[in-house]
Amino acid sequence: MGVETLVDVLGENVLTTTIGKIVGWGRANSVWPAQFGLACCAIEMMHTAGPQFDLGRFGSEAMRASPRQSDLMIVAGRVSQKMAPVLRQIYDQMPEPKWVISMGACASTGGVFNNYAILQGVDKIVPVDVYVPGCPPRPEDLLNALMILQEKIKAQGIQPRV
Amino acid sequence: MSKARTRPHASHEHVLDEGVSAGDRWITVKREGIAETLRALQAEGYQSFLFMSAVDHLATPVRPEPPERFELIYQLRNLEAREELRVRVWVPEDDPVAPTASEVYAPAGWDERETWDLFGIRFDGHKDLVRILMPDDWEGHPLRRDFPVGGEVVDFSEDHEVWQTAPEKA
Amino acid sequence: MSTETETGVQGMTITREAPPTDHFGGELLTVNFGPQHPSTHGVLRLIVTLDGELIRGIRPVIGYLHTGIEKQMEALRWQQAVVVTDRHDYLSPLHNNLAYALAVERLLGVEAPPRAQALRVIMCELNRISSHCLWLGTSSLELGAMSMFMYCLRERDTVLAMNEEISGYRMHTSYIRPGGVMADATERFWEMLADFVEKMPGHVDEYENLLTNNPIWRRRTVGIGYLSVEDAIRLGATGPMIRGSGKPWDLRKTMPYSGYEKYDFEVAVESAGDCYARYLCRIKEFRESVRILKQAMASIPDGPFNVDDRKLLPPPREELETSMEAVIHHFKLFTEGYSVPPGDVYAAVESPRGEHGCYVVSDGTHKPRRVKFRAASFVNLQALEFMALGSMIADMIAIIGTADTVLGDVDR
Secondary structure, X not given: OOHHHHHHHHHHHOOOOOHHHHHHHHHHOOOOEEOOEOOHHHHHHHHHOOOOOOHHHHOOOOOEOOHHHOOXXXXXXXXXXXXXXXXXXXXXXXXXXXXXXXXXXXXXXXXXXXXXXXXXXXXXXXXXXXXXXOOOOOHHHHHHHHHHHHHHHHHHOOOXXX | OOOOOOXXXXXXXXXXXXXXXOOEEEEEEOHHHHHHHHHHHHHHOOOEEEEEEEEEOOOOOOOOOOOOOEEEEEEEEEOXXXXXXXXXXXXXXXXXXXXXXXXXXXOHHXXXXXXXXXXXXXXXXXXXXXXXXXXXXXXXXXXXXXXXXXXXXXXXXXXXOOOOXXXXXX | OOXXXXXXXXXXXXXXXXXXXXXXXXXXXXXXXXXXXXXXXXXXXXXXXXXXXXXXXXXXXXXXXXXXXXXXXXXXXOOOHXXXXXXXXXXXXXXXXXXXXXXXXXXXXXXXXXXXXXXXXXXXXXXXXXXXXXXXXXXXXHHOXXXXXXXXXXXXXXXXXHHHHHHOOOOOOOOEEOOEEOOOOOHHHHHHHHHHHHHHHHHHHHHHHHHOOOHHHHHHHOOOOOOOHHHHHHHOOOOHHHHOOOOOOOHHHHOOOOOHHHOOOOOOOOOOOOHHHHHHHXXXXXXXXXXXXXXXXXXXXXXXXXXXXXXXXXXXXXXXXXXXXXXXXXXXXXXOOOOOOOEEXXXXXXXXXXXXXXXXXXXXXOOOXXXXXXXXXXXXXXXXXXXXXOOEHHHHHHHHHHXXXXXXXXXX
């Protein structure tokens, strides 16, 4: 008596996997972004959710208005000095597990604006998982970033984030 | 564009100078008389207030001696005659104050707040002169020429020695 | 109805008709909206004082997107600064480019050749269509018409594909530069444009089918956010804000630039002054833009797309192999850049939001001394305070939508 007999009896109705993989698969395919569009990248983010590029097929159509109901923050646009504490507050309000995509050059490094008013990279205040270059990045770039993030989420499984 | 028209505003008591720059007509007005002059121009037909701002003429090798450090600009438009007029006011560095125009033209309210925020020029009589674009606890007036552009120093860039990091208190 | 005087948030005395007399009583509640909020078209923060659902006071707090563009441009050369102009009113980048280019060209004393002017008109009208598409999509989304968002983005994607065809970028094309335009239009661009121009009126009919006689849309926009003509002029509102109130002020007709006087089109004007009137204005502007595009396509002259001045614009690359002068010009332009004669000038264009102007001060060097943008949204937002007093919270969403403010424009 062993697993082989079990397989005969149960046939193809049972899948075996690890909890980490199933949780990772579930999380990765239902990432709900928080609406955090700041500037021009927000428009391309809207296009990504639009009909031609369709974010919905990745499970991310539900862009939640409240950060407490979302698990991904796509920082789309330039973060000014006045906005930075607000961004941190929104990030803190999101429940674990949470991820951040820094969309566009301004969010990643400050972009075209190397000056007093713009935070030179949102990773100065929140930990970023995927950076998307571009000014603004094409919707396909954002979809690519989401797919990379999905791989990362699947790999993370049920381990707590360090 | 030359139009035979009387120029009554040239006879206003506060007007110091007038001219044309790249097709734009302008007049220079004494600081104390700005509200009165704007009121007179509004009555003349310049109903539309386009914008108001300041220019910092901190001395540079190109222009070592401007009349004063700050120049306020008011751009007005006469919708019927389709003409525009620029009103300039010189404001000295040691006394950066000017009378408010927000009683005469409503859009000047926010423009003056922005000028206060970015240049440090106070407007007497303005009802709500607080910072508008920078955080409330920001120190300094960013658009002044002696305020550094800020940001991060980029290695090997040609303006490397010119870039300075942002002030400590952000 | 009786009138009452009220002191507005900035000390302005406002006389309006009294709101309904059954007040909800009790104390006034101060609520904070934003800066992160789904219905605020960007990071706009509103501090609203409420009497039940009636708005008693509204104070916009801006600056959450302040980018220091004007300071940044002082640190860049004249031709580098074009790139930064795209990004401040990010829904109408070509109009920003055009205002800056017109100002610098006036200081330089050059004028773009006719083909460049026609290309500018084409790209600006396409931009107007794409900006209004996004406005209609997001405004309808906020008022509940969610499928409109998808329809409008579909058209916008078509326009952005045309932008990409002509300049390589979907959004921030930096296509219009002092001296002319970046590149000539390709064959494929003309095909795409011809196809678009044929199909767009049908799409606008679709939008109208869904919204114009829709009782829910009408209930939410008719009579909401009233702005009279006198108030619009007094508050400095421009664009559909003033044309929706009855004054046919459109810079393309009244103070034309870039060859607009050659095209035959009507100014979209409505007299009701409420959100519905502004909606009708913008729908008409869709149709008039298509009309201008058809005329521009048919009448575009052949010729150079740039001013033929080697001190302004680099020589074509083939010349670098044969001419020493071309090499010197190329070197000078890409290291130091060109210098603009000293002076100051204000040039304005009619962007989808209103009057967008660029005030440029030059001290004769290769970098601008001061660039100030007269942002349409900055001024239109001041009218928001006035329009929203006395209305309900739900109407505030409609009013913010109708003002079509872009926070990048407001904060620069």
